[in-house]
Amino acid sequence: MDWPTNLQMLTAGLAMGSIYALVAxxxxxxxxxxxVVNFAQGEFVxxxxxxxxxxxxxxxxxxGLIYLITVIFMGxxxxxxxxVAYYPLRNRTFLPVIISTIGVSIFLRNGAQVVFGAEPxxxxxxxxxxxxxxxxxxxxxxxxxxxxxxxALLAFQYFFFEKTSLGKKMQATAQDKEMARLLGIRVATMIxxxxxxxxxxxxAAGILIGPIFxxxxxxxxxxxxxxFCSSIVGGFGSVPGAVLGxxxxxxxxxxxxxxxxxxxxxxxxxxxxxxxxxFRPQGFFGEKIAQKA
Amino acid sequence: MNPRTAKSLLVAVxxxxxxxxxxxxxxxxxxxxxxxxxxxxxxxxxxxxxLGYAGQLSLAQAAFWGVGAxxxxxxxxxxxxxxxxxxxxxxxxxxxxxxxxxxxTLKLTGHYxxxxxxxxxxxxxxxLINAIWLTNGSDGITKIPxxxxxxxxxKDPSSFFYLAAITLILLTWASIRLKGSxxxxxxxxxxxxxMAAETVGIxxxxxxxxxxxxxxxxxxxxxALFAHSGSHYISPDTFSFDQSVLLLVMAVLGGNGSAVGAxxxxxxxxxxPEVLRFLKDSYMMFYAAGIILIMIFMPGGIAxxxxxxxxxxxxRVWWNQGSATTQQVAAALAAGxxxxxxxxxxxxxxxxxxxxxxxxxxxxKYFGGLKAVDGVDIEVRRGxxxxxxxPNGSGKTTILNMLSGLYVPTGGAILLEGTTITGRKPHxxxxxxxxxxFQNIRLFGELTVLDNVLxxxxxxxxxxxxxxxxxxxxxxxxxxxxxxKALEMLEFVGLRGKEFARxxxxxxxQQRLLELARALASDPKLLLLDEPAAGLNAAETETLVExxxxxxxxxxxxxxxxxxxxxVMNVSDHIIVLNFGKKIAEGSAEAIEKxxxxxxxxxxxxxxxx
Numbered sequence: 001m002d003w004p005t006n007l008q009m010l011t012a013g014l015a016m017g018s019i020y021a022l023v024a025x026x027x028x029x030x031x032x033x034x035x036v037v038n039f040a041q042g043e044f045v046x047x048x049x050x051x052x053x054x055x056x057x058x059x060x061x062x063x064g065l066i067y068l069i070t071v072i073f074m075g076x077x078x079x080x081x082x083x084v085a086y087y088p089l090r091n092r093t094f095l096p097v098i099i100s101t102i103g104v105s106i107f108l109r110n111g112a113q114v115v116f117g118a119e120p121x122x123x124x125x126x127x128x129x130x131x132x133x134x135x136x137x138x139x140x141x142x143x144x145x146x147x148x149x150x151x152a153l154l155a156f157q158y159f160f161f162e163k164t165s166l167g168k169k170m171q172a173t174a175q176d177k178e179m180a181r182l183l184g185i186r187v188a189t190m191i192x193x194x195x196x197x198x199x200x201x202x203x204a205a206g207i208l209i210g211p212i213f214x215x216x217x218x219x220x221x222x223x224x225x226x227x228f229c230s231s232i233v234g235g236f237g238s239v240p241g242a243v244l245g246x247x248x249x250x251x252x253x254x255x256x257x258x259x260x261x262x263x264x265x266x267x268x269x270x271x272x273x274x275x276x277x278x279f280r281p282q283g284f285f286g287e288k289i290a291q292k293a
Numbered sequence: 294m295n296p297r298t299a300k301s302l303l304v305a306v307x308x309x310x311x312x313x314x315x316x317x318x319x320x321x322x323x324x325x326x327x328x329x330x331x332x333x334x335x336x337x338x339x340x341x342x343x344l345g346y347a348g349q350l351s352l353a354q355a356a357f358w359g360v361g362a363x364x365x366x367x368x369x370x371x372x373x374x375x376x377x378x379x380x381x382x383x384x385x386x387x388x389x390x391x392x393x394x395x396x397x398t399l400k401l402t403g404h405y406x407x408x409x410x411x412x413x414x415x416x417x418x419x420x421l422i423n424a425i426w427l428t429n430g431s432d433g434i435t436k437i438p439x440x441x442x443x444x445x446x447x448k449d450p451s452s453f454f455y456l457a458a459i460t461l462i463l464l465t466w467a468s469i470r471l472k473g474s475x476x477x478x479x480x481x482x483x484x485x486x487x488m489a490a491e492t493v494g495i496x497x498x499x500x501x502x503x504x505x506x507x508x509x510x511x512x513x514x515x516x517a518l519f520a521h522s523g524s525h526y527i528s529p530d531t532f533s534f535d536q537s538v539l540l541l542v543m544a545v546l547g548g549n550g551s552a553v554g555a556x557x558x559x560x561x562x563x564x565x566p567e568v569l570r571f572l573k574d575s576y577m578m579f580y581a582a583g584i585i586l587i588m589i590f591m592p593g594g595i596a597x598x599x600x601x602x603x604x605x606x607x608x609r610v611w612w613n614q615g616s617a618t619t620q621q622v623a624a625a626l627a628a629g630x631x632x633x634x635x636x637x638x639x640x641x642x643x644x645x646x647x648x649x650x651x652x653x654x655x656x657x658k659y660f661g662g663l664k665a666v667d668g669v670d671i672e673v674r675r676g677x678x679x680x681x682x683x684p685n686g687s688g689k690t691t692i693l694n695m696l697s698g699l700y701v702p703t704g705g706a707i708l709l710e711g712t713t714i715t716g717r718k719p720h721x722x723x724x725x726x727x728x729x730x731f732q733n734i735r736l737f738g739e740l741t742v743l744d745n746v747l748x749x750x751x752x753x754x755x756x757x758x759x760x761x762x763x764x765x766x767x768x769x770x771x772x773x774x775x776x777x778k779a780l781e782m783l784e785f786v787g788l789r790g791k792e793f794a795r796x797x798x799x800x801x802x803q804q805r806l807l808e809l810a811r812a813l814a815s816d817p818k819l820l821l822l823d824e825p826a827a828g829l830n831a832a833e834t835e836t837l838v839e840x841x842x843x844x845x846x847x848x849x850x851x852x853x854x855x856x857x858x859x860x861v862m863n864v865s866d867h868i869i870v871l872n873f874g875k876k877i878a879e880g881s882a883e884a885i886e887k888x889x890x891x892x893x894x895x896x897x898x899x900x901x902x903x
Contacts, residue, residue: 106577221534
């Protein structure tokens with residue numbers, strides 16, 4: 001066994017997995033709140049990446065400020081998205097909503113091309129470009145940033161949902177809208193905030209991944225689909241499931257690409273998905289839910 | 294003009310239009326575009342079967358389209374045979390892929406199929422690019438031969454158009470016929486209410502796989518047409534996820550559930566880019582905005598809009614007046630029988646048969662730590678009405694759900710006529726002769742009253758996909774017999790004259806009666822009724838009592854869950870009382886009324902004072 005290589009891949013897998021986890025969380029929070037799978041979730045990563053790159057070119061201000069502006073922008077973006085793609089269709093079946101989110105996804109991809117051009121853009125790195133050498137293992141410092149930031153976000157999220165009144169109201173809305181409404185919770189506002197937060201998670205993913213990959217209009221497509229796989233592998237609807245499913249797929253993907261086939265790198269997430277659906281449809285953390293007669 | 298002449302005329306007009314079309318258009322560019330539109334149309338017809346009929350969202354239609362295109366192209370170029378075997382193989386191979394992908398996925402509901410199909414599309418595209426030995430990789434396959442008829446090669450777009458148009462018309466016709474038949478009704482029932490479909494005897498997983506496979510096969514054939522026409526060249530990037538989305542939008546724009554609508558949607562969206570060329574780069578943005586607006590403002594698509602026009606409704610009635618269904622219903626109405634008929638005789642056991650029909654031994658159901666049903670023994674005698682009563686949460690509905698297979702018991706056994714049916718699937722239990730109604734009515738709301746009762750007979754009829762499309766005389770006879778029985782059932786419950794009303798549009802009490810008629814239509818041995826009187830007024834309850842007694846007198850055993858005590862006491866031969874998941878008493882109505890434990894737990898002083 002070649003330990004340095006394996007450790008190197010483990011770091012890369014953890015970093016990619018963290019990104020999947022962030023996007024998968026976005027999926028799951030929206031799904032839990034309104035029962036809709038948002039097929040534009042990948043574009044929630046692409047848009048902030050473009051916005052951040054554009055701001056970096058336009059304004060000569062510290063990166064920290066640019067990240068902050070991007071996050072605020074995406075929060076507003078999430079609310080507008082919810083208003084356009086979900087709200088008018090909230091009383092219909094899941095199909096029109098899914099198609100409308102697909103419509104938004106196509107709109108955003110091509111909109112990005114019209115606004116920012118077709119050339120792939122490069123986002124400046126907040127970290128030094130040289131790889132670090134830690135006890136014989138080469139590590140891109142950006143990977144470390146990704147992993148640390150994701151952990152911090154998860155800790156914040158845990159605190160937010162479990163300890164704050166707003167977080168608890170959002171949880172209550174996700175569990176039972178009618179009951180929440182009867183208790184005086186503004187359900188529509190909670191849903192809008194959920195979309196905003198889900199979109200901010202995408203902003204975090206976009207800012208973190210931007211310096212590693214080129215920023216293109218296509219960058220969100222496969223990322224969103226793989227994140228969706230993660231949430232199913234972890235157990236659809238489960239928050240810890242989305243996180244662990246994401247990290248699991250990230251690691252599997254890196255190792256399978258190295259040991260099995262790099263040409264089929266993008267297939268492994270979906271192969272894992274089909275295997276999970278065959279042998280454990282409820283995912284790692286999901287519960288079997290019986291429909292009520 | 295009567296509808297029969299109109300139909301012949303329509304066929305003639307379509308044939309003439311197809312014949313002269315290439316002469317009128319007379320441009321290779323536009324004819325190639327139309328051929329492409331036809332290829333898309335066929336894929337959309339398939340999508341319409343799985344999505345519009347069966348209600349399952351597939352996002353891999355372009356992948357199946359690609360499977361068909363590659364299969365046909367490879368057979369023709371590698372094996373050196375003519376184009377025809379490849380086109381047939383395309384149909385079969387794509388269908389096979391549909392079965393293989395459908396079996397693991399379609400047991401699950403909702404978004405899983407959408408996701409798996411996307412995954413399939415991604416994997417397929419990777420294979421097309423990387424399996425160079427087979428597919429020639431990103432370079433694609435060139436010089437795909439045209440099909441030949443005798444010595445004529447269908448090489449120019451106008452002669453290929455004839456082939457494409459004829460197959461399109463045949464496949465449209467087939468999918469329209471499918472919709473109005475036993476198989477199509479099963480699909481629509483799954484879309485309408487999957488749980489109810491299972492309990493009336495439809496093997497929902499099987500039919501979803503059938504719908505998915507048919508859809509894939511249609512797409513495969515469409516793909517084959519694509520490969521052998523136009524540029525005679527295919528490459529992996531054509532069969533992308535975006536293309537699947539485009540096909541989905543075409544089908545939905547046309548009108549979910551309408552075959553003709555799917556074709557119209559496909560043709561419109563294939564030609565639309567030509568019209569929107571002037572928008573250049575931002576074309577796709579307008580297109581996407583259009584999709585969102587369609588979803589918001591045109592839920593039924595183009596077909597839905599047209600169906601709303603009064604003219605089209607009148608046209609529909611006129612068009613259908615010659616159909617076997619309309620004539621049969623009209624004849625039944627003209628027969629002028631009393632408003633409410635009697636239940637058709639010849640039910641499974643016949644009155645007088647006795648002995649035990651159903652035995653529950655130590656039946657238990659736990660939800661986590663909650664013991665909803667905790668070791669209940671019940672015997673139901675043939676030809677009796679038994680009632681299950683008890684306070685809310687005592688486990689009555691849970692028992693019915695286990696009996697009809699919706700819940701798998703945690704422990705214990707269910708025996709029907711000595712056969713163990715514990716934990717079997719609902720449609721298997723339905724096939725054993727158990728039929729039920731629901732506390733919250735579960736009809737197929739968008740379908741007609743008549744269709745609801747026809748679906749109730751699903752398990753007692755046979756027609757498969759082929760005979761549903763070809764409709765030989767055996768299939769027509771079966772349909773006529775089913776309709777006859779359905780009409781009798783509707784007459785029995787007093788819904789005569791409502792045959793063509795939408796189930797949703799009936800008043801609440803009539804919906805309950807319709808659900809009862811649907812349950813009876815399967816010739817059950819055992820009828821499970823979950824609070825049939827809930828929400829009924831006094832007169833309706835009285836009618837229900839009469840119906841229940843008549844049903845019992847025909848030899849059908851009834852197990853009833855009900856809170857209306859006067860109804861329970863009136864009709865029940867035997868009453869079982871549950872409390873906290875356990876049986877606390879059983880006996881005749883008189884005995885139960887006097888039982889102190891029952892009074893304490895459930896009946897309370899109201900009955901005690903009476």
